[in-house]
Amino acid sequence: MLSFLSPLFLLGAAAAAVPIILHLLKREPEPRIKFAAVKLLKDAPVEYTETRRIREWLLLALRVAALLFLAVAFARPYLASGAAIGRAGVTMIAIDTSFSMSPARTFERAKQLAKAALDRVPSGDLVGVMTFADVAAVVRAPSLDRALAAAAIDAATPGFGPTRYRSALNVAAQSFAGRRGAIVMVTDLQQSGWEGGDRAAVPDSTRIELADVGPPPPNLAVTALSIEGERIVASIHNSADETRETRVAVTLDGRPGSDQTTTIAANGSAIVDFPADASVTAASVAVEDREGLQADNVRYLVRDGGARSGVLVVTANGDLDREAFYVKQVLSASASDTGRLQVAATSPATLATSHAPQLSGSAVVVLLSSRGLDRRGREALANFVRNGGGLLLAAGPEVDGDVVADIFAGQPRLGISTSIAPAxxxxxxxLVAADTRHPLFEAFGSTASALGLVTFQRIARIDAPGCQTVARFTTGEAALLDCSPGEGRALVFASDFDNRWSDFPRHATFVPFVQEAVRYVTSGRPLRAEYLIGQLPPGVAATPGIVTAPDAMLARGQRGVKIAVNVDPRESDPTRISVDEFQAAVTRLKDIGASESRVDAEQRENRQRLWQYAMGLMCAILAVEGIVASRTA
Incomplete structure (x- = not known):
């Protein structure tokens, strides 16, 4: 099919009316006839009419055709492929399958809304179905088959994961491939679906519709469980608007324990405790609640056997508020996303002293300064990483490349240098992701391009043979290295996490970047005795209970380590958001697919060069017109 790269030039075809008008206005010269004594004629008015007719049809057609071909040439015509002109719209129906949707009536309502959205899709558009909780998955790829889409809706079932809107929108946006479309979110609009600082990005041409299933039913939930001395302490929350009385029971090492009845105020919580001696290694507490959500009726606990459970941030003076404000906010606000790791701070000078937090109790070290890091501190960090610890290094102005290189004394050898040129x-x-398949960038999905909005004024030049470069700057230098010294993991970032060398901390992408970096360097060993569904390591099933950790998570020599898997307690929170609040958390990006279509069209037009043929025909027509005009003159 013929298309045009600059179709507005076709308006110039209106100039073809000029020859028609001129031909209609053309007058044939009257012959002169000599007549005697004209002044003797009686002065009388002469009435006459004349019908204007086009006499030179061939000449007119040639002139009109020349102008039309000129307009077509300037409009830059090309032959578009069937794929380019046959792109139908796409509608993705996203069904919330988090455990807050698990009540039978709620999920049945969700299926009804999804099928109603399916019926509204235009007949020529494609429709796909996806489900989402903490992760999103396309269960039926976009197609014209409405029966397959309806079957996918019927097959959807709720699970144990928490609501995460960002993952759903990211996966849905990838299904459009530059086409116009809509995302229909069938959900209960839980506020916890947007985490602190969370935002999603979709193409500007994509419409988002919300199908609200309504608020959840009144619910009782075991929201926390801990061992305090020789007592098992549980927190029970009541989301109903009235006081409720319920039975609470404990299980110790798989054996039924005692139970008790407790009364919980409306929209309040109650603390319940049970006796447990020091020999108890695992426990669970269950509450009776037949009307509400069933997944949060039980919570599991494993006594901490010494697993690492902390993030140690190293700053110049150990002052998080003044020297690592942005990092502290990210780690504190994302407590559940990083597995409720405790955040501590120390300075390089006290890192290996008895006054500093112990490295042995930390899962990851975030190194922001090396000033004052002595030999013992460097050796302690090197041993920490070699023995399976995680290291996140921001090579900012407080980091000395020669000092940090000793931490990587073996292979790979890390080199860090900074420019001495004037500002x-x-x-x-x-920043540009060099490997979008890296686990750190997988969480960004289609929003990884938003990292390009960050501006870096100054960077460090980093290099380590044997390390993987997972991100680069647009000027070509390595921005992020992934290294594996010993049994641990290390990420080296070529700028600071403050606000001196870049505006990264002021962008929304900074929050998931630090979160995913911490998560990545701490993967590969059990960090704690409890995991929430939504932050599970590979190999652990997303089902609440007490399970054996996979060997891939364990350090050398560890076997049979038990961990507790629980649902995210935030999913039990019935607080909802409005449609406007949901839409406000979505960032609109320039439609990359439309830009790609424009580039493809330009490439086709450049290859075909049909405008040259149009100009050639115009010249040929003008030549013929000149010959015809000379003979009819």
Whole structure:
């Protein structure tokens, strides 16, 4: 099919009316006839009419055709492929399958709304079905088959995961491939679906519709469980608007224990405790609640056997508020996303002293400064990483490359250097993912391009043979290295996490970047005795209970380590958001697919060069027109 790269030039075809008008206005010269004594004629008015007719049809057609071909040539015609012109719209129906949707009536309502959305899809558009909780999955790829889409809706079932809107929108946006479309979110609009600082990005041409299933039913939930001395302590929350009385029971090492009845105030919580001696290694507490959500009726606990459970941030003076404000906010606000790791701070000078938090109790070290890091501190960090610890290094102005290199004394050998050029000579640059399949960037989905909005004024040059470069700056330098010294993991970032060298901390992408970096360097060993569904390591099933940790999570020599898997207690919170609040958390991006279509069209037009043929025909027509005009003159 013929398309045009600059179709507005076709308006110039209106100039073809000019020859028609001129031909209609054309007058044939009257012959002169000599007549005697004209003044003797009686002065009388002469009435006459004349019908204007086009006499030179061939000449007119040639002139009109020349102008039409000129307009077509300027409009840059090309032959579009069937794929380029046959892109139908796409509608993705996303069904919330988090455990807050598990009541039978709620999920049945969700299926009804999903099928109603299916019926509204235009007949020529494609429709796909996906489900989402903490992760999103396309269960039926976009197609014209409405029966397959309806069957996918019927087959959907709720699970144990928490609501995460960002993952759903990211996966849905990837299904459009530059086409117009809509995302229909069938959900209960839980506020916890948007985490602190969470935002999603979809193409500007994509419409988001919300199908609200309504609020959840009144619910009782075991929201916390801990061992305090020789007592098992549980927190029970009542989301109903009235006081409720319920039975609470404990299980110790798989054996039924005692039970008791407790009264919980409306929209309040109650603390219940049970006796448990020091020999108890695992426990669970269950509450009776037949009307509400069933997944949060039981919570599991494993006594901590020494698993690592902390994040140690190393700053110049150990002051998080003044020297690592942004990092502290990310780690504190994302407590559940990082597995409720405790955040501590120390300085390089006290890292290996008895006054500093013990490295042995930390899962990851975030190194922001190396000033004052002595030999014992460097050796302690090197041993920590070699023995399976995680390291996140931000090579900012407080990091000395020669000092940090000792931490990587073996292979790979890390090199860090900074430019001494004046600030006016520093080129501005942004960040680009070199490997979008890396686990750190997988969580970003289609929003990874938003990292390009960050501006870096100054960077460090980092290099380590044997390390993987997972991100680069737009000026070509390595931005993020993934290293594996010993049994641990290390990520080295070529700028700071403060606000001195870049504006990264002021962008929404900073929050998931740090979260995913911490999660990545701590993967590979059990960090704690409890995991929430939604932050499970590979190999652990997303089902609440007490399970044996996979060997891939364990350090050398560990076997048979028990961990507790629980649902996210935030999913039990019935607080909802409005449609406007939901839409406000979505960032609109320039439609990359439309830009790609434009580039493809330009490439086709450049290859075909049909405008040259149009100009050639115009010239040929003008030549013929000149010959015809000379003979009819």
């Amino acid at each position: 006016a000579q520093w080129p501005k640059r942004s």
